[in-house]
Amino acid sequence: MDSLLAAIRAAAAEELSRGLPLLSLRQYPWGVGPYLFRDSAELGELRIEPLYPVGKALLSLVRARALPVAVVARPCEVRQLVEMAKRQQVQPADVRILTFSCDSAQAQVCRCEEPGTTSLGWPELVVIGEESAQPAAAAIALPEDPAERRRFWAAQFAKCIKCYGCRNVCPMCFCEHCELEDPLWVERGKLLPGLPMFHLIRAMHMSARCTACRQCEAACPAHIPLTALYDALRQEVGSLLGYRPGASLAQRPPLSLSLREAPMQTGRH
Amino acid sequence: MRAEQATKGFEPRIVAFLCNWCSYAGADNAGVARIPSPHNILPVRVMCSGRVSPEMILHAFRRGADGVLVLACHIGDCHYDTGNHRTAKRIPIMRKLLEAIGINPERLELDYVSSAEALRFAEVTTRFVERIRELGPAQAELRELVFEPAWHAQPGSPPSRGGS
Numbered sequence: 028m029d030s031l032l033a034a035i036r037a038a039a040a041e042e043l044s045r046g047l048p049l050l051s052l053r054q055y056p057w058g059v060g061p062y063l064f065r066d067s068a069e070l071g072e073l074r075i076e077p078l079y080p081v082g083k084a085l086l087s088l089v090r091a092r093a094l095p096v097a098v099v100a101r102p103c104e105v106r107q108l109v110e111m112a113k114r115q116q117v118q119p120a121d122v123r124i125l126t127f128s129c130d131s132a133q134a135q136v137c138r139c140e141e142p143g144t145t146s147l148g149w150p151e152l153v154v155i156g157e158e159s160a161q162p163a164a165a166a167i168a169l170p171e172d173p174a175e176r177r178r179f180w181a182a183q184f185a186k187c188i189k190c191y192g193c194r195n196v197c198p199m200c201f202c203e204h205c206e207l208e209d210p211l212w213v214e215r216g217k218l219l220p221g222l223p224m225f226h227l228i229r230a231m232h233m234s235a236r237c238t239a240c241r242q243c244e245a246a247c248p249a250h251i252p253l254t255a256l257y258d259a260l261r262q263e264v265g266s267l268l269g270y271r272p273g274a275s276l277a278q279r280p281p282l283s284l285s286l287r288e289a290p291m292q293t294g295r296h
Numbered sequence: 297m298r299a300e301q302a303t304k305g306f307e308p309r310i311v312a313f314l315c316n317w318c319s320y321a322g323a324d325n326a327g328v329a330r331i332p333s334p335h336n337i338l339p340v341r342v343m344c345s346g347r348v349s350p351e352m353i354l355h356a357f358r359r360g361a362d363g364v365l366v367l368a369c370h371i372g373d374c375h376y377d378t379g380n381h382r383t384a385k386r387i388p389i390m391r392k393l394l395e396a397i398g399i400n401p402e403r404l405e406l407d408y409v410s411s412a413e414a415l416r417f418a419e420v421t422t423r424f425v426e427r428i429r430e431l432g433p434a435q436a437e438l439r440e441l442v443f444e445p446a447w448h449a450q451p452g453s454p455p456s457r458g459g460s
């Protein structure tokens with residue numbers, strides 16, 4: 028880990044010397060938080076842990092027009108940037124990525140299927156260190172019996188305090204107008220609503236976007252295994268449309284394309 | 297067992313999203329031609345089946361639909377060229393969502409009916425109503441999905457519809 032950190036700092040120093048500010052985590056006296064490095068003297072305080080929503084931090088830089096930048100990102104975060112770029116949130120030319128493979132322990136924590144740095148389709152990408160991680164199984168097994176599944180989700184969703192943390196942290200949630208804020212679909216000021224509209228709408232919207240970074244679960248104060256639901260839809264999008272979010276910059280989001288542009292693999296019509 | 301109980305006197309309520317350019321006209325023509333079609337259908341006219349968002353489908357279930365039917369133009373015949381292509385992709389994913397939370401995905405169906413296919417409209421809707429009649433009321437499933445703390449339920453009161 029230390030050698031990896033040293034290598035990242037060295038690569039970061041190189042970016043800074045080329046005049047690119049660098050987004051990563053920094054050790055402050057009171058803790059660790061995102062920081063835009065401009066001075067290589069500060070790089071001793073650069074950290075790569077814990078995980079944080081890189082995409083969201085980058086979006087604030089985009090909105091502040093503080094580009095181009097270099098950014099230290101993990102493989103899942105690179106995949107997110109790929110998805111964001113396809114949806115015009117960021118221009119690939121503006122962002123240079125320093126990436127590194129997560130380790131097996133991290134992959135276990137994240138239930139990550141793709142902790143490695145191979146097949147990341149970003150034009151300006153520097154890979155640091157070795158690829159070492161064993162992928163983990165993504166799925167939290169949902170109960171077999173539908174009635175059990177209903178009770179499982181009922182108990183999980185009942186814990187939701189509607190803090191919108193899962194949406195706010197998600198780098199794939201960048202819409203100006205959010206359907207989750209429309210009182211027609213999601214009631215305001217009401218917990219234990221009838222059908223868990225909030226969660227079902229969010230799951231649908233994530234189906235061809237979620238890159239399984241698990242940031243939403245990490246942010247959720249109620250420890251709801253949200254991505255167990257998103258994973259099921261992600262797999263469906265994979266088998267139905269052959270689409271894996273973040274896999275390639277060239278493959279456009281299938282749900283907003285016609286059947287001619289993005290055909291279905293298993294047609295039902 | 298539940299289906300048996302439920303079918304007794306159970307009339308499914310079906311929300312059908314009908315495209316202005318095809319299935320709505322198809323339904324109209326079925327009426328004009330006096331082809332009997334089930335009265336269980338509550339038609340909602342939309343300008344394109346592509347407009348039918350997941351929110352609208354969920355809302356229909358939340359407000360008491362036992363099944364939701366989306367009737368689009370045949371692929372290739374969309375008034376807006378490819379609006380129904382989006383529907384064709386969205387509905388299978390939506391069915392997967394229903395399945396993942398334990399709602400029978402058969403309660404949601406996509407089919408294709410042109411404006412000339414009055415007979416087909418009657419067939420498709422009749423078949424769907426029969427299917428939902430078999431499955432029983434959706435509220436039996438939806439109610440389980442809604443966590444109701446003991447202090448919410450009042451003795452003897454009917455189970456809540458879910459949502460307000």
Ligand code: SF4
Nearest residue numbers: 197237238240241243
């Ligand atoms: S895992 Fe959660 S936070 Fe990450 S992309 Fe998916 S929905 Fe968004």
Ligand code: SF4
Nearest residue numbers: 187188190191193247
């Ligand atoms: S972060 Fe958790 S508690 Fe907050 S809105 Fe999302 S699911 Fe609900």
